[in-house]
Amino acid sequence: MEHQENLTAYVAAFVAELVNTGVRDVVISPGSRSTPIAMVMAEHPDLRVHIHIDERSAAFFALGIAKSLRKPVAVLCTSGTAAANYYPAIIEAYYSRVPLIVLTADRPHELRDAGAPQAIDQIHLFGKHVKWFVEMAPPEKTDEMIRYARSVCARAAAIALRSPSGPVHLNFPFREPLVPNIGKEDLFDLNVRPDGYVSVETGKLALSEEKYEELAGILSRSDKGIIVCGPLDDEFFAENITKLASALNFPILADPLSQLRSGKHSKDFIIDAYDTFLRNSDCKKALKPDIIIRFGAMPVSKALSNFIKENIDIPQFVIDGGAGWRDPAAAAYMIHCNETEFCKSIAKYVEKKNQHPFLDKWLEINDLTKTKLSKINETEELSEGKLIYQLSDLIPDGATLFVGNSMPIRDLDTFFHVTDKSIRIMANRGANGIDGIISTAIGAASVLQPLYLIVGDLTFFHDLNGLLAVKLYNINIKILLVNNNGGGIFSFLPQASEPKNFELLFGTPIDLNFEHAVRMYNGKFDKITSWDQFKSSFLKNMDNCGLSVMEISTARDRNVLEHRELWNYVSREISNKLNGVS
């Protein structure tokens, strides 16, 4: 009984403290060794327990919730390879700066590295991809060890959250018997400091006023500055970067994940077609900046990355509140400072100029590009590019749009332009994998509604298991499945110039009729064959509950041709304009 009392008190204190730190969601995968924490969590009135059988999907599901809430979510699994299945989501969380609290149960010390069943070496299991690892002490209910459990818990949540946010990993050794005493009425009563054992206040990185003033001076003296905003998720950023841009008369090159292309803030300075016009060398010459300020992660656009790299002769500043080093071009001066505070502080010292020819040139080319790009809407065939236009028309204000990697995020970058609707755009751009996208989107959909997901067929296949959550929890999600039967992005790469083995190694058609899978998860499946049908299907599904999948079949070879012809056409038009040919 003493064992059970130790176990129960220690775990209950930990779980109570977890709730104190603000955690409300936990994703549990069934297992035996994790029984003490799972059973105690299920007792807590303020925790939402989500069950997911496949730990890989479970961790991505948790990631989706954490991204949406911008606060830590816990995952729990048993010992052995269960935990190893978390690895892809943990790495994604690490690089995309999403707070996760990873709890793994482990065999006690005497059963480790001794051939005991389901025992693997879980110490530092996730290597350098967690911000903090703790091998927890075996459960005890002394005051000291209760304080320890609560204190580690509070620290874990604070570390996960503080900038740059990321995953932490706590490993719990549990001895049998594993069943705690959940019958206790005062299970979660905490003797001391019931509202939180340790509080952690973490400031934001800020520069001195002198430094802000100095930087504002440098920026003010530039006539040809540009702002580049990559993926960034700070709800106060849009308003403040817009004000700074307005003060400086700098255009803002806004990645779709910067959250700047949609929303209620001013879009007057937003450049959203650069991925197309920065492919044109005349254009790159005409728009050459004398200074670049960057925020957020590296943008999706390769044309923009190249542009940044080609301009290493000018000063480039990277502002990063997470004190990272997001600069593959090795070109930047690093400014480790909270992004929103930076905008506010710099704006104070900037004097607005009346003339802004450089900005105007950017805006003019951006407008021209968008006008010409919209030619794709004339196509009657199903097209991956036109789909983004259609989607951006139809998607309701306030919706969340989750975007798969490889082609969908690139097409979004090219074809999704500014809108006054508020559309939160999400993707997994930490490591850019095609894994776990379904689960991350479903996790997000459990918080944000309505939610639309656009993915290719390989991405859809990779995380089919993720759909289980929709069925178990009646989560609403609308999936636009762009099925080009294989890896569409490779057709855009140099690999495509070697036809021998191309389909084997890169095209990789899998010829699956996904309708079967969608039916298994009780979903609705619409095979789209025309734009009219797409529109009516989209509108019909708008108020659906559960899973709706609209499959748009396209052809990889036609798709690459369509993109290239369009880019070439727009490029010619831009060159004509720049060279004065009407």
Add this chain to the structure above:
Amino acid sequence: MEHQENLTAYVAAFVAELVNTGVRDVVISPGSRSTPIAMVMAEHPDLRVHIHIDERSAAFFALGIAKSLRKPVAVLCTSGTAAANYYPAIIEAYYSRVPLIVLTADRPHELRDAGAPQAIDQIHLFGKHVKWFVEMAPPEKTDEMIRYARSVCARAAAIALRSPSGPVHLNFPFREPLVPNIGKEDLFDLNVRPDGYVSVETGKLALSEEKYEELAGILSRSDKGIIVCGPLDDEFFAENITKLASALNFPILADPLSQLRSGKHSKDFIIDAYDTFLRNSDCKKALKPDIIIRFGAMPVSKALSNFIKENIDIPQFVIDGGAGWRDPAAAAYMIHCNETEFCKSIAKYVEKKNQHPFLDKWLEINDLTKTKLSKINETEELSEGKLIYQLSDLIPDGATLFVGNSMPIRDLDTFFHVTDKSIRIMANRGANGIDGIISTAIGAASVLQPLYLIVGDLTFFHDLNGLLAVKLYNINIKILLVNNNGGGIFSFLPQASEPKNFELLFGTPIDLNFEHAVRMYNGKFDKITSWDQFKSSFLKNMDNCGLSVMEISTARDRNVLEHRELWNYVSREISNKLNGVS
């Protein structure tokens, strides 16, 4: 061009050497960064290239091939989380001692930890779960670097294979452009030592003759010795352990994965019902040994593990040619020596006794237990226990039986008894996960035919994606899907005594109609409703190509009752026998 020449020569030398080491199978997941190796591998006439989209399934598929062939298989993927998906299979390979050569492509040094897309920290990505990690040098075609590439490759294969076998990880930094020059006619021509740059001869662990003689003396003096054989995969072991047992008059407690319950060797000393009768304390008293010799990994049976732990007062020897420490009871003297050589060498020094009452008692109780256990065959309802009897009757000689973890392997332990058929029994018992079972079995089925897989519904669900390989490569596999709609094993554990939240946390019904998934992969699906139908379905499917799934639906609560009643009944019968009640 110099870049492409460096890349091509370096990678081609590596791949040519890989084939020299005996590798014939490589499992590739599509990606861009891995292009140089993938394209060169596809050119090699002696390599079988298998494509698998989901890297988690890909690595388990490779594991299945490697287990079956007992030689290294290579896996290849691109940079980023793709590689992290390998982690569960790598851990399983590490603990189950299966040779894998893990090849990951990576960004070059200048794009690491600098925000470049799809770049994660791949150095020591798999931590302590690989035997060797090498960060490869960037490609160069100098003689020295070609020798380096070949030498590392040869070492990697040798390290993966040498006892204890396991995974190794080589990480390749590749710069763009990534397409090699595969048009070269002499792509795989090696200037020096064309049949293998480095040869590695690794001996087996062997004791001195004096030590063998001393140990033989100790064993010979025992009247009540037993041999325990856990999971072990050495094709010469069965014959030699049987001879040793016969010399010593020791019973052999043979785990189903010891490969001793079936085959052409003598079964006279095999005890195969211990998992049932060692639950009985009268029996454990009557059968108390004075010495234990163990081979292989820890057996599946918890009753046997307990029996080992309860006998720490007697000498226990663990023979391990992989020099591990497989002894969670902390009870054993370790003998690090090749198992087959040990049997041969000891047998030479043993003098056979004519009296063997202790052995006879074991055999008698074993026989009684099996007679009584077979009562389960009287049940007309579908039953997980009876299924094993039926399967063992119907399975053709020469087949391979792959067994899922949790309940199937335990039921096999209880109900699969000696047979003269040669049935190779396989399972993933390194870390005992429910992940990757489908893919491992399909990998095995690509080598060994016919192959039967028996799994529960959660295991089937966890690796549904693995079924893609069956469709892409027309691999034949027959799956017995025991669908009790959730985690059947938990009903046997103390967790089941707390009904509140039991179904939520442990029962976890997922209510999927798997027929949809089977159809998606072009499989045949039979829903079994009676034993007659099971038999006819089994016989009808015997010569099927591709995927055949027979679903046997059972009830978790009825199943646990059936097992308990049977064990109690047999236990009473044994006690009656031991106490002289007829």
